[in-house]
Amino acid sequence: MPAHLTKIAFGAASFADIESWYAGRRSPHVTTRYRPTRWEECIGGSLFWIHQHNIVARSKILGFSQTDNGRWLIELEPNLVRVMPRPKRAHQGWRYLKGEPPRDLEDGEEIGDVLPGKLAGKLQRLGLI
Numbered sequence: 001m002p003a004h005l006t007k008i009a010f011g012a013a014s015f016a017d018i019e020s021w022y023a024g025r026r027s028p029h030v031t032t033r034y035r036p037t038r039w040e041e042c043i044g045g046s047l048f049w050i051h052q053h054n055i056v057a058r059s060k061i062l063g064f065s066q067t068d069n070g071r072w073l074i075e076l077e078p079n080l081v082r083v084m085p086r087p088k089r090a091h092q093g094w095r096y097l098k099g100e101p102p103r104d105l106e107d108g109e110e111i112g113d114v115l116p117g118k119l120a121g122k123l124q125r126l127g128l129i
Helices: 015-022 117-125
Strands: 005-008 029-032 046-051 054-066 072-076 081-087 094-096
Touching: 015 046, 015 054
Parallel strands: 005 046
Antiparallel strands: 005 094, 029 072, 046 054, 054 072, 054 081
């Protein structure tokens, strides 16, 4: 079972902004200072994007490579897959995704009314959802 990572979609005002990061790019990537210690487990896993305190999309992780200045690239598949939103609090950098990953949305599936991530997280901690 591959390991998955989460990352905040910093600078994205909407989901369309995240999609625009992938538009026309053959090899999208994320730059990070440190390579994950479990990096080999992450290959074949996914990078899940967090937007407005919800996990909203994922891309398959193809590999890791080091740049000339010592930073690391997380190389991603060029397609973005929407997932069923799940509350996730903000964090800096990347983190390992714990537990079962959110399922992919089917073609044409609508997510309906999704609670804002902060509210859903509070209700979840109270055991109400």
